[in-house]
Amino acid sequence: MQRVLIIDDSSATRAYIRAALESMSEMQVSEAASGFDALRVLPRERFDLLIVDINMPNINGLELISFIRRSETHRETPLLIISTEASERDRSRAMTLGANGYLAKPFTVEALAAAISGVSKASGEGA
Amino acid sequence: MAQGKDGDRAREEFLAESQELIETLSRDLLLLDSALKLGHRNPETVNDLFRGVHTLKGLSGMFGFDALGRMSHVLEDLLENLRLGRIEMSQQVLDVLFEGVESFQRLLSEPGDAAACDLESFTERVHSLARAKSATHNVLSDYELDPNMLGVLTEYEEHRLRTNLEQGLTVFRLRVRLALDVIDTALDQLKERVKNFAEIITYLPSMDGGGGDSIEIEMLLATKKPESELRAALNRPEASLSAVLRRRLADPQPSAATKQSPVAQAAAPTAATPSLPVRSDQSLVKRATPDVEVSLRSLTSVVRVDIRKLDHLMNVVGELGTVRAALARLVERLRAGAPHALGSEAHRIHRAFQRHLAEVQDGVLDIRMVPLSQLFDKVAVILRQVAREQRKEVRLVITGAETEVDKLIAEELADPMMHIVRNAVDHGIEPTDLRGQVGKSVAATLTVNAYQKGNHVVIELSDDGRGIDPHVIREAAVRKGLLTEQAAGDLSREELLNVIFMPGFSTARAVTDISGRGVGMDVVKTNITRLGGAVDIESEISVGTKVTITLPITLAIISALLFEVRGRLFAIPLAVVQEALRLPGTALRNVDGREVVTLRGTTLPLCRLAQLFRLQDTRQAAHENFVIVITVGNRRLGLCVERLCGQQDIVIKGLGRSLTQVQGISGATDLGDQQLVLVLDAASIIEEVLLARANPLVLGAAS
Numbered sequence A: 001m002q003r004v005l006i007i008d009d010s011s012a013t014r015a016y017i018r019a020a021l022e023s024m025s026e027m028q029v030s031e032a033a034s035g036f037d038a039l040r041v042l043p044r045e046r047f048d049l050l051i052v053d054i055n056m057p058n059i060n061g062l063e064l065i066s067f068i069r070r071s072e073t074h075r076e077t078p079l080l081i082i083s084t085e086a087s088e089r090d091r092s093r094a095m096t097l098g099a100n101g102y103l104a105k106p107f108t109v110e111a112l113a114a115a116i117s118g119v120s121k122a123s124g125e126g127a
Numbered sequence B: 001m002a003q004g005k006d007g008d009r010a011r012e013e014f015l016a017e018s019q020e021l022i023e024t025l026s027r028d029l030l031l032l033d034s035a036l037k038l039g040h041r042n043p044e045t046v047n048d049l050f051r052g053v054h055t056l057k058g059l060s061g062m063f064g065f066d067a068l069g070r071m072s073h074v075l076e077d078l079l080e081n082l083r084l085g086r087i088e089m090s091q092q093v094l095d096v097l098f099e100g101v102e103s104f105q106r107l108l109s110e111p112g113d114a115a116a117c118d119l120e121s122f123t124e125r126v127h128s129l130a131r132a133k134s135a136t137h138n139v140l141s142d143y144e145l146d147p148n149m150l151g152v153l154t155e156y157e158e159h160r161l162r163t164n165l166e167q168g169l170t171v172f173r174l175r176v177r178l179a180l181d182v183i184d185t186a187l188d189q190l191k192e193r194v195k196n197f198a199e200i201i202t203y204l205p206s207m208d209g210g211g212g213d214s215i216e217i218e219m220l221l222a223t224k225k226p227e228s229e230l231r232a233a234l235n236r237p238e239a240s241l242s243a244v245l246r247r248r249l250a251d252p253q254p255s256a257a258t259k260q261s262p263v264a265q266a267a268a269p270t271a272a273t274p275s276l277p278v279r280s281d282q283s284l285v286k287r288a289t290p291d292v293e294v295s296l297r298s299l300t301s302v303v304r305v306d307i308r309k310l311d312h313l314m315n316v317v318g319e320l321g322t323v324r325a326a327l328a329r330l331v332e333r334l335r336a337g338a339p340h341a342l343g344s345e346a347h348r349i350h351r352a353f354q355r356h357l358a359e360v361q362d363g364v365l366d367i368r369m370v371p372l373s374q375l376f377d378k379v380a381v382i383l384r385q386v387a388r389e390q391r392k393e394v395r396l397v398i399t400g401a402e403t404e405v406d407k408l409i410a411e412e413l414a415d416p417m418m419h420i421v422r423n424a425v426d427h428g429i430e431p432t433d434l435r436g437q438v439g440k441s442v443a444a445t446l447t448v449n450a451y452q453k454g455n456h457v458v459i460e461l462s463d464d465g466r467g468i469d470p471h472v473i474r475e476a477a478v479r480k481g482l483l484t485e486q487a488a489g490d491l492s493r494e495e496l497l498n499v500i501f502m503p504g505f506s507t508a509r510a511v512t513d514i515s516g517r518g519v520g521m522d523v524v525k526t527n528i529t530r531l532g533g534a535v536d537i538e539s540e541i542s543v544g545t546k547v548t549i550t551l552p553i554t555l556a557i558i559s560a561l562l563f564e565v566r567g568r569l570f571a572i573p574l575a576v577v578q579e580a581l582r583l584p585g586t587a588l589r590n591v592d593g594r595e596v597v598t599l600r601g602t603t604l605p606l607c608r609l610a611q612l613f614r615l616q617d618t619r620q621a622a623h624e625n626f627v628i629v630i631t632v633g634n635r636r637l638g639l640c641v642e643r644l645c646g647q648q649d650i651v652i653k654g655l656g657r658s659l660t661q662v663q664g665i666s667g668a669t670d671l672g673d674q675q676l677v678l679v680l681d682a683a684s685i686i687e688e689v690l691l692a693r694a695n696p697l698v699l700g701a702a703s
Helices: A011-024 A035-041 A061-070 A085-097 A109-126 B004-037 B043-062 B066-083 B091-109 B119-129 B147-151 B155-166 B180-194 B227-234 B262-267 B282-287 B307-337 B340-367 B373-389 B407-428 B432-437 B470-479 B485-490 B493-501 B521-530 B682-690
Strands: A002-007 A027-032 A049-053 A079-083 A101-104 B170-179 B198-205 B214-223 B240-243 B369-371 B394-399 B404-406 B444-453 B456-463 B534-540 B544-552 B557-565 B568-573 B577-582 B588-591 B594-599 B602-608 B626-632 B635-641 B643-651 B665-670 B676-680
Touching: A002 A011, A002 A035, A011 A027, A011 A109, A011 B004, A011 B043, A027 A035, A035 A061, A035 B180, A035 B198, A049 A061, A049 A109, A061 A079, A061 A085, A061 B147, A061 B198, A079 A085, A079 A109, A085 A101, A085 B147, A101 A109, B004 B043, B004 B091, B004 B373, B043 B066, B043 B155, B066 B091, B066 B119, B091 B119, B091 B373, B155 B170, B155 B198, B155 B214, B170 B180, B170 B227, B180 B198, B180 B214, B180 B227, B227 B240, B307 B340, B307 B643, B340 B369, B369 B373, B369 B407, B373 B394, B373 B407, B373 B444, B404 B407, B407 B444, B407 B456, B407 B521, B407 B544, B470 B485, B470 B493, B493 B521, B493 B534, B521 B534, B521 B682, B557 B577, B557 B626, B557 B635, B568 B643, B602 B626, B602 B682, B626 B643, B626 B682, B635 B682
Parallel strands: A002 A027, A002 A049, A049 A079, A079 A101, B394 B444, B568 B676, B602 B635
Antiparallel strands: B170 B214, B170 B240, B198 B214, B369 B404, B444 B456, B456 B544, B534 B544, B557 B568, B557 B643, B577 B626, B588 B594, B594 B602, B626 B635, B665 B676
């Protein structure tokens, strides 16, 4: 079973993504409500997919990606960015820092599924 | 959207979160508004607004609220330009922001209502505000900034860094090690310590000691203060603090930044190291003193609950109360009949049960309570909007916003409060030039004061406007045919003021942008009475008007006084009962066709419930031996009853659709022995009796 961590400060967005993921296939979904929550859980647990919101208070998504890509545990874990079209610059930075793909809010379940399969492939090729 | 239970949960989360977001946006806008008046710009609040609108946009798209999505997109663009300094904050910009946030509320509650906002004209106005400033020299290249660090800044953070440097502030790098499990509160503490003189631009987690219990966080802080002051304020001797320097060391600016602490130099990463303090520096680890004394995790301690779940819980608690009452009777029988020891033990157990049940009841009630500040924030937004429409200047003074009421009551109060505020600005407060002529300050004051009084909450809204002239009301009421000349002439000053709550009194001007429904003060009264409350008005010409709302704190469980009329059991909320006493038969008098009794020197009007409800006399020659004195707001009435039957906590249940129109009755309750008891609605009975309407209430079929 795939283990997914959603890092987003909006509980409604987390609930939406969770519902979408669970409708796709058997997944074990965990949630982190802030960058700090993620820092607490990342070193201790293994995930097969990380979904990260860029626009979060305190530790932003870019900083988190930079952290994740330098960590021992999740150096190569597929990482999907959730952002909006307003922050094109931030999105391209995220990709430079090591994100495997991005998805613009708002998105459909189908788009999420496609993006997930995309990032899994992308990170597989990179490894 | 995904279907099923998860989807439903997500949708409910969406509605709740959007509502919260909109409320926070309104609050932030008010904050910006008052800051702007003092000449401040509050970049952090602008960024909070941006983030809020941004989230709202994403959410509304995913949950199919397309109009809300489009509207928030337009506002997001505007806020993006604002926070990145492409346009300047101004009153004009703020007005557009207020307008936008106000439309969010409408679009959330009525997503299908295409007329809720005119997106096109709104977009046009937003675009007219946006005048892009020309690009400036990139100041960042003048400073010794780690490119890896710059690489993880969001566009906004980069903008704030640039702006602060351009304005000559010093930017410091602060490195501090914090325990992971308390990092939120520890950082909140740090923020609190520096918030008055430094802006925190970003927080970067460092990489060392992955899997450990603590982590090093690097922050960028911008301030005008010298390093020593910053260090003192931080109160963290173990933290490393260093100024970001200009590239050319010969440059004298900025003065406070030229000395770098040796600690910082030792720990500072070179541009070649992959970003930030990566090294697992033993000395750093040793210096670390995680904040073990703080263990509160504020971010995770709040749970959002659907009010319906609490209603259900409340019902169960109510049923338990009924079971307890039955148990109490059983215990009494046991004590009377069984061996002494058994009876006492049952009694003791029952007492313990009663005590814990009371705690559960209090607990559930407490969860439902929300501070009135939520409501008052809405009032502030409406007031600002109405005042601008009317070109009047109104200062809002709020006290007692921490007073708590049941969530449902707070919700139901929003509309009445809105109308009272609108009325105050529309009719009460004079035009600005007129205020000057009569020697009043140009800015009017609206005072909202809330406080708890026993089991009630009192909210007073006072303005310092022109006041209400009772003669004008009298003329208007006669003109509109609400009162005959004769009846109007007989009314006291206080009674005349209350005429504004009569249906049909409100003037045509009450059809407003705010409600769009043209409701008047009569609806205010109806809504508040329905909540078991009362509304009173006092006014003095040219001094001002005060509207006082009195409400029960909760609607769910109440202590009630039980009594009998014509052999039937009734209940009345104890909260409205002032006293109950034996009726002195000789003290009865008749004044203007109304029975009254003199009680300690004051005249108390009486109401015979048997007559009011037209109860048939099942027991001949019943005597109404007692009088229960009830008060709502500033009105008093004596209810004549035959027998007092003690007090009990009851859960009020609605009467079902067919009986909801029965006036004078707010619901029914079951006392645990299959006895249905009707609960009187004190406010509407007082209303009926004191205004002496012709048609009595009919209750023949109701019990």
